[in-house]
Every structure is written in C-alpha cells, then in structure tokens.
Amino acid sequence: MIAPYWSSWSDFLAMGGYGLYVWGSFGVTALVMAGEMLSLRLRRRALADEVDEENPS
Amino acid sequence: MAGQRINWFKYAAPQRFYPLAGAAVPWFAALAVLLTIAGLAIGLVIAPTDYKQGDSYRIIFVHVPSAWMSMVLYVAMAFWAAIGLIFNARLASMLAMAIAPTGALMTFVALWSGALWGKPTWGTWWVWDARLTSELILFFLYIGVLSLHAAIDDPRRADRATALLSIVGVVNVPIIYFSVQWWNTLHQGASVTVTQGTSMATSMLTGMLVMALAFWMYCFAVVLARVRIIILERERGSAWTRAHLPATAEAA
Numbered sequence: 001m002i003a004p005y006w007s008s009w010s011d012f013l014a015m016g017g018y019g020l021y022v023w024g025s026f027g028v029t030a031l032v033m034a035g036e037m038l039s040l041r042l043r044r045r046a047l048a049d050e051v052d053e054e055n056p057s
Numbered sequence: 058m059a060g061q062r063i064n065w066f067k068y069a070a071p072q073r074f075y076p077l078a079g080a081a082v083p084w085f086a087a088l089a090v091l092l093t094i095a096g097l098a099i100g101l102v103i104a105p106t107d108y109k110q111g112d113s114y115r116i117i118f119v120h121v122p123s124a125w126m127s128m129v130l131y132v133a134m135a136f137w138a139a140i141g142l143i144f145n146a147r148l149a150s151m152l153a154m155a156i157a158p159t160g161a162l163m164t165f166v167a168l169w170s171g172a173l174w175g176k177p178t179w180g181t182w183w184v185w186d187a188r189l190t191s192e193l194i195l196f197f198l199y200i201g202v203l204s205l206h207a208a209i210d211d212p213r214r215a216d217r218a219t220a221l222l223s224i225v226g227v228v229n230v231p232i233i234y235f236s237v238q239w240w241n242t243l244h245q246g247a248s249v250t251v252t253q254g255t256s257m258a259t260s261m262l263t264g265m266l267v268m269a270l271a272f273w274m275y276c277f278a279v280v281l282a283r284v285r286i287i288i289l290e291r292e293r294g295s296a297w298t299r300a301h302l303p304a305t306a307e308a309a
Contacts, residue, residue, distance in 0.1 A: 016113075021116060025169065026118075040282050040283055044289075048302055
C-alpha cells in the first residue's frame with residue numbers, strides 16, 4: 001500500500017483509468033523541461049566552439 | 058545613515074549581472090528539485106481522488122502551474138522589454154529574450170495538459186472557447202516575439218521591434234485571466250481566487266501551490282542560465298567575456 005488511495009503500484013500507474021492522460025501530462029512536462037535544459041547546454045557549447053574558431057590560440 | 062546601501066543599479070551592467078546570475082542558478086535549481094519532489098508526493102500520493110473527476114484531476118498539478126507561469130512570464134518579458142526600450146538598457150532586453158522561450162514552453166505545457174484533461178472530462182481535446190483560444194494566442198505571441206527577434210540581424214534593433222510586439226501583446230493576458238468570467242466558457246472558473254478563497258480540499262490546494270512554487274523556481278533557474286548565455290553571445294567582443302568563453306573554461 002502506497003497511500004490510502006492506492007492499493008498497489010499497478011493501481012497507482014492506472015490512475016483510476018486515467019493513466020494515459022495523467023502520465024501523458026506529467027511525462028511531456030518532464031520531457032519539455034529536460035529538453036530545455038539540454039538545449040541550453042548545447043547553446044553554451046556551440047558558443048564556446050564558435051569563439052574558439054574565431055580566435056585560434 | 059546606518060550601513061552601506063547596495064547600489065542595485067550596478068547590476069544593470071551585463072558584466073556585473075553575469076556572476077550574480079551564475080551564483081543564483083544552483084539555488085533556484087535546488088529549490089525547484091526539492092519543491093517538485095514535495096509537490097509530486099502531495100499531489101500524487103497524499104491528495105485524495107476527486108469525487109467528481111476521479112484521478113484525472115491530478116493533471117491540475119502541472120496544468121495550473123504551467124498556465125500561471127505562461128501568463129506571469131509574458132508580463133515579465135513585456136516589462137523587461139519595455140524597460141530595455143525606454144531606458145535603452147541592454148541587460149533588460151536580454152532578460153526579455155531569455156524569458157521568451159521558457160514562456161513559450163510553459164504555454165505549450167498548459168495547452169498540452171489541458172487537452173489531455175479536456176478529453177476525459179469534456180469528451181474533446183480542444184474547443185474554440187475563450188480561455189483556450191486566448192491561451193493559444195499567447196503561444197503564437199511568444200512564437201511571434203522569438204521569430205521577430207531572430208529575423209532582425211542587429212540585436213538592438215531586434216530588441217526594439219520585439220519590445221513593441223511584446224508590449225502590445227500584454228492586452229491578451231487579462232483576456233486569458235478573466236475569460237472564464239466574461240464569456241460562457243467550457244473551461245471551469247478559477248479554483249483559487251483572491252477574493253473568494255478556494256474551492257478545493259486542503260491537500261489538493263497545497264499540492265498545487267507547492268508545484269506552482271516549483272515551477273517558479275524552475276523558471277528562475279532556466280531564465281537566469283539562459284540570460285548568461287545571451288550575455289556571452291552578445292558581449293563576446295569585450296575583454297571580460299574572454300575568461301568565460303573558451304570551451305575548456307566552463308563546462309555548463
């Protein structure tokens with residue numbers, strides 16, 4: 001038992017039959033945030049590479 | 058006078074703001090992680106099943122925070138764009154452009170989670186009602202701001218043009234907010250209002266507010282991280298950025 005409302009993990013994942021909608025919302029939110037952080041990292045790296053090319057040491 | 062006043066205006070210089078933002082990012086990020094864990098625990102484990110909507114209502118824990126942030130970030134973006142336009146302040150304009158992508162993503166998350174909530178409760182992914190349509194317009198405004206800025210080569214000219222569009226678009230924000238009162242919409246009215254308090258169970262409300270705080274912290278962290286990159290991109294000609302720029306100097 002996880003909480004009064006969930007009798008098992010599969011019960012929790014099923015979300016009372018709304019699993020697709022609930023996890024579809026939470027999952028896409030997590031993906032969007034992960035993607036945003038990744039894109040920032042890549043943008044930072046691209047800038048550093050560009051500057052390195054402009055100023056060969 | 059007692060003590061020494063901090064001159065906050067000195068942080069209007071990108072060079073000064075850069076390390077300040079850098080020091081703040083990890084704190085906002087850590088708070089975002091902790092609040093998300095707490096918010097999910099409350100929202101998915103502690104909060105009871107809704108007697109009307111069943112467990113589909115749990116979408117509220119991402120839907121409402123992202124929808125709030127989509128509007129808050131738009132106002133913040135327009136505010137800083139206006140400051141940048143009026144006072145010719147570069148950092149303010151950079152901040153506006155750092156906010157725009159996060160605002161667009163928050164709007165997307167609000168629309169997406171709204172569609173996934175609409176299907177089981179209304180029987181449709183989408184309706185052209187006032188709340189949904191004005192939120193979609195908000196998404197297009199963000200896209201418009203980002204495209205317009207990208208289309209103009211000179212950054213300061215781009216800042217000015219973008220600022221005008223951002224400021225004009227602000228009228229859409231109160232339209233979104235009050236749409237559920239002004240028009241007969243399929244979208245439900247506000248669950249939490251300043252004047253009438255709340256219509257939700259305590260644990261549901263707590264979970265939603267904790268998640269909203271988590272989204273605030275996430276947005277602060279990402280926007281500040283992005284404004285640092287924008288500062289470096291735009292100030293790359295000046296001497297001080299050299300220390301931060303070689304690929305080997307800083308990994309993130």
